[in-house]
Amino acid sequence: MHEWSVAEGILRSVIEWAKENNLDSVRKVKVAIPSFTFLELDILKEAYDTLKRGTVLEKSSLEVVYKDPLFKCRNCGNTFNLNQVLGELNEVREEFGEEYPLHLVPGLAPAFIKCPKCGSNDVEVSPQDITIEEVEVNGTAGSSG
Amino acid sequence: MEPLEALARTKLSNKRVIAVMSAKGGVGKSIISALLSLSFSSSRQTTLIDLDIHTMASTKLFGLEGKVHEVNKKGIVPFSFGKLGVISLGGIVKDRYVVLPGSNTRDVMQSLIAYSDVGEIIVFDLPPGLGDEVLLLEHLTDFTPIVVTIPSKVSVKVVEYLLRYLKERGKRPVLVVNMAYFDCNGKKARPFGGMDYVKNVSEKYGLSLVEAPIDPEIEDYIGRIHEYNGVVRSKIKEVENLVGFPPYSSS
Secondary structure, three states, rough: OOOOOOOOOHHHHHHHHHHHHHOOOOEEEEEEEEEHOOOOOHHHHHHHHHHHOOOOOOEEEEHHHHHHHHEEEEOOOOOHHHHHHHHHHHHHHHHHHHHHHHHHHHHHHHHHHOOOOOOOOEEEEOOOOEEEEEEEEEEEEEEEE | HHHHHHHHHHHHHOOOOEEOOOOOOOOOOOHHHHHHHHHOOOOOOOEEEEOOOOOOOHHHHOOOOOOOOOOOOOOOOOOEEOOOOEOOOHHOOOOOOOOOOHHHHHHHHHHHHHOOOOEEEEEEEEEOOOOOOHHHHHHOOOOOOOOOOOHHHHHHHHHHHHHHHHHOOOOOOEEEEEOOOEEOEEEOOOOOOOOOOHHHHHHHHOOOEEEEEHHHHHHHHOOHHHHHHHHHHHHHHHHHHOOOOOOOOOO
């Protein structure tokens, strides 16, 4: 169900941007989502299509790309990828079920992911935000900034 | 364009936002936040959001340890106590410790705001200090500050940093002096020091001041603070009256 909040955030953000730029029609929105949030694409699109009605995004489509984070331990300098901590993430998912913490708040990643080399939680995660990568308006495409 | 920020702004727009804050730790912000929220909730739908994401005291005060927030289409569902809803990171991570690099704390606080289903009055319980939590709230909304201290000189001196900052930002907080006195058969004993210094500071900044007493019975209500109706709660009612209900902003 968290997908509905995410969809609302995406829509609000683009509606504000369109208003600031005096645009009256958006064709496509491309967003990037951290893969470790395990957001359900079908629910996100259903929420987007429901909430966009009556807005400048009414005729727009949503494209989602998943981005795998890269981790860097600030304690020992080790860099590692998602596969190396998948076991830890799966344990958290098993404990919490559908509303597991990183699904709701991806910024919590360092609290749940330890460096495989030294065990520190002082881990920098990038990228971890839900970001709008591109918005297409009347045949033009631009970066969201 | 930042979806999280846009959503957080939306959640706070047209709401009455109160921030309970202090530059000093250990002065009782969480208890004041809880009692003030309960006070507001006697008449209006109120949400207490615990932004102290490392200690999450509100879950302890309300007996919510180990409980997990439900999530629906409107977002994170607050734990409910009549017209009061309580949102805490504790309801997302249960009893797990939360250790985070500084760069992540702002994201986590903003997520809590953005994804919560909130009422018409929102009370934030802030962590001690002058960090991201203050800057984030300033960035998102025009909040009313409630600054908490105890009468000790060192506490008031530290809290003065915050008062000076708020003044520079055009805000005039209500100053709550917690644990100000102990009622000994009608006579006020002041174990943390007299009120002269704190009164000078409140006059210097032109602030309203509320003295809240020490009530040892409050300890019996940790875990069920919503049932507490003692002297501290009635004193905190004065804060609600001072804050009042000016028209909501339309931003």
